[in-house]
Amino acid sequence: MVTTASIDLESEILRLKEERNAIILAHNYQVGPIQDLADYVGDSLGLSYKARETDAEVIAFCGVHFMAETAKIINPDKTVILPDKDAGCSLEQACPGPELAKYLKEHADKNYYVIAYINCSAEVKALSDLICTSGNAVKLVESVPEDRNILFVPDQNLGAWVMEQTGRKMDLWQGACYVHVEFTRDSIHGIKEEHPDAVVVAHPECTYSVRMLADEVCSTEKMVDFCRDTPAKNIIVVTESGMLHRLRKEAPDKNLIAGPTDKCHCADCRYMKLNTMEKLHDCLLHLQPEVTLPEDVRKRAEEPILRMLELSK
Ligand code: 13P
Ligand code: SF4
Numbered sequence: 254m255v256t257t258a259s260i261d262l263e264s265e266i267l268r269l270k271e272e273r274n275a276i277i278l279a280h281n282y283q284v285g286p287i288q289d290l291a292d293y294v295g296d297s298l299g300l301s302y303k304a305r306e307t308d309a310e311v312i313a314f315c316g317v318h319f320m321a322e323t324a325k326i327i328n329p330d331k332t333v334i335l336p337d338k339d340a341g342c343s344l345e346q347a348c349p350g351p352e353l354a355k356y357l358k359e360h361a362d363k364n365y366y367v368i369a370y371i372n373c374s375a376e377v378k379a380l381s382d383l384i385c386t387s388g389n390a391v392k393l394v395e396s397v398p399e400d401r402n403i404l405f406v407p408d409q410n411l412g413a414w415v416m417e418q419t420g421r422k423m424d425l426w427q428g429a430c431y432v433h434v435e436f437t438r439d440s441i442h443g444i445k446e447e448h449p450d451a452v453v454v455a456h457p458e459c460t461y462s463v464r465m466l467a468d469e470v471c472s473t474e475k476m477v478d479f480c481r482d483t484p485a486k487n488i489i490v491v492t493e494s495g496m497l498h499r500l501r502k503e504a505p506d507k508n509l510i511a512g513p514t515d516k517c518h519c520a521d522c523r524y525m526k527l528n529t530m531e532k533l534h535d536c537l538l539h540l541q542p543e544v545t546l547p548e549d550v551r552k553r554a555e556e557p558i559l560r561m562l563e564l565s566k
Pocket of ligand 1: 281295296297298372386387388430456458471472473474
């Protein structure tokens with residue numbers, strides 16, 4: 254429901270944005286009102302490019318912490334703020350920097366080429382050779398010389414999917430997204446039985462048994478193209494619930510059905526959903542919480558991100 258209070262909050266956010274010379278970047282999983290007023294809405298790859306290109310002095314990043322941190326790594330002179338500093342990610346938590354450093358030391362004989370999914374901390378990025386997103390992981394893994402041992406961190410499901418796509422063997426860190434592993438073979442079978450003519454699009458963070466039921470597996474941004482282009486009218490979308498808002502705007506003629514989990518009719522990321530319009534307003538007003546990083550870590554983390562941006566052009 255649109256109330257006078259929500260209109261006022263929206264116009265106040267837009268006023269502050271002008272005053273601060275800020276850009277508002279939002280991930281596809283953000284709540285509808287944030288997506289609707291953002292300057293750009295997209296996946297991790299698109300958001301990284303936008304953060305790289307912008308002339309704005311302030312980046313208000315409506316997503317999770319590692320995304321805002323990535324924007325800061327490639328924009329050290331800009332002020333990067335995010336509405337809620339506790340917007341973390343279970344994948345980031347699954348691979349602490351010191352544990353990865355220890356593992357690399359213990360397996361020094363492997364001389365690993367480390368590819369880190371962007372859903373990780375700056376410390377992990379600083380230990381990596383290349384960063385990837387779900388949108389470019391296949392292409393980037395294919396760019397690594399055949400004679401190198403690849404360690405892929407932190408998502409075992411994305412890593413396994415990339416191995417299936419490329420035929421390339423990699424050692425996988427055993428992390429997972431707590432949201433995408435909630436979709437199960439039974440929950441997706443169930444919704445397919447209700448909509449027998451529907452096609453299924455799933456994120457590669459889903460498990461193997463769910464990916465096997467999908468007609469397409471891709472990043473959130475590629476889901477937009479898939480939903481627009483498929484001749485199918487009914488589409489089951491197996492990812493975080495915020496995606497449905499974006500897809501309903503981009504493919505209004507399609508019947509978009511949220512993929513259910515065993516427990517719920519759709520899946521919310523509790524971290525993504527920490528961001529609200531009120532917190533976005535407050536962070537633009539106070540320029541807090543701000544993302545800051547030790548310069549040595551930032552510099553080392555920047556290299557593999559820039560390599561990614563160059564290679565995935
Ligand atoms: P995308 O880059 O595909 O948007 O994925 C980010 C993410 O966190 C998925 O859970
Ligand atoms: Fe992390 Fe999963 Fe949330 Fe994406 S959906 S931000 S991978 S916890």
